[in-house]
Amino acid sequence: MAERVKLHPHTPHQKRIFEIVDSLKEGSVILMPTDSQYALACDYQNKKGIERIRTIRNLGKNDHLTVMCHSLQHASTFARMDDPNFKLIKRLIPGTFTFILPATREVPRLLVHPKKKTVGIRIPDYPICLNLIQTLNRPLLAITAKLDDSKYADPSAGDREMFLSRFDHLVDVTIDNQQPLQDTESSIVDLTGDVPELLREGPGLDQLREAVALEGQTLLEGAEV
Numbered sequence: 001m002a003e004r005v006k007l008h009p010h011t012p013h014q015k016r017i018f019e020i021v022d023s024l025k026e027g028s029v030i031l032m033p034t035d036s037q038y039a040l041a042c043d044y045q046n047k048k049g050i051e052r053i054r055t056i057r058n059l060g061k062n063d064h065l066t067v068m069c070h071s072l073q074h075a076s077t078f079a080r081m082d083d084p085n086f087k088l089i090k091r092l093i094p095g096t097f098t099f100i101l102p103a104t105r106e107v108p109r110l111l112v113h114p115k116k117k118t119v120g121i122r123i124p125d126y127p128i129c130l131n132l133i134q135t136l137n138r139p140l141l142a143i144t145a146k147l148d149d150s151k152y153a154d155p156s157a158g159d160r161e162m163f164l165s166r167f168d169h170l171v172d173v174t175i176d177n178q179q180p181l182q183d184t185e186s187s188i189v190d191l192t193g194d195v196p197e198l199l200r201e202g203p204g205l206d207q208l209r210e211a212v213a214l215e216g217q218t219l220l221e222g223a224e225v
Contacts, residue, residue: 002031002167002174009033009177012128020173021135028172029053031145031164033179035126036096036186036202037155038163040171041068041142050110050141056170058148065111066098066120068140070133078107078139079121084215085191091211094125096203100190111141118192128175144185155181195220 003023005016020030029042029049040056042049044067053065069075072090079101081089089099103112103119112119122142124130133140145167147153152162160181164174187202196212197220198205212219 001169002171004164004174004176006176006178007128009179010127012131014131017128017131017135020175021132023173024132024136024140029056029170030173030175031167031171032128032132032142032175033126033177033182034129034142034186035094035124035182036144036184037182038145039068039142040145040167041140043136044111044139044141045108046141047108047110050108053141053143056147056167057143059143061114064100064113064118064120066122066142067107067111068122068124068129068133068142070130071123074133074139075121075123078104079119080104081191084217088191088196088211088215088217091214092204092208093123094130095123095207096125096184096186097208098122098186098188100188100192100199102192116192120188122186128177156183158183193220197221 007016024043027046027049029052032039032041040053067078072093099121100118101121103117107119147166150166152159153166155163158181163181185202187204188200190197190199195218209219
């Protein structure tokens with residue numbers, strides 16, 4: 001049964017953050033709120049935790065997982081960014097965007113797309129996430145929390161307590177921000193091609209279009225993934 005930890009969404013109690021980080025260091029998988037939907041997360045170096053999350057989400061090897069960082073400088077350790085991509089990302093972070101970029105050697109093989117050699121990078125605009133990452137002093141592996149073929153296991157159902165309870169026997173710690181569920185996922189932007197490509201539409205689409213235009217680029221709005 002998962003331990004339930006209540007945290008204020010904007011001013012989380014630091015003692016509780018330390019306790020959750022200790023649990024992450026010991027190999028825990030957590031359910032945590034973000035600036036979009038709830039996410040399943042673990043220390044990015046936790047191989048068993050990564051496999052548990054893949055199993056919970058029923059993911060294949062070609063499904064991208066996300067390295068969640070606390071800053072652009074932090075993210076640059078794990079993803080290669082040319083100058084145009086660096087400037088574009090700088091305009092959009094922190095925020096509800098996941099960027100697909102070429103992975104560096106710092107990224108564990110389990111998090112790298114086996115064919116494309118890419119990784120998802122996310123810098124959330126959410127104090128709980130940022131505080132956890134900074135206190136851990138390492139990125140978190142994170143992916144949207146939802147379950148296939150299970151009632152109330154998708155945030156869009158709107159019942160917060162029922163949603164959280166669906167993960168009670170799947171994760172070790174559940175962070176409860178005591179807020180209404182967010183029902184939109186982050187926007188996914190592929191930055192590996194000649195122009196930015198929108199793979200999944202989420203919050204901040206107007207902001208993304210404006211940022212791309214300000215950098216003199218064109219946004220390719222492709223099909224959802």
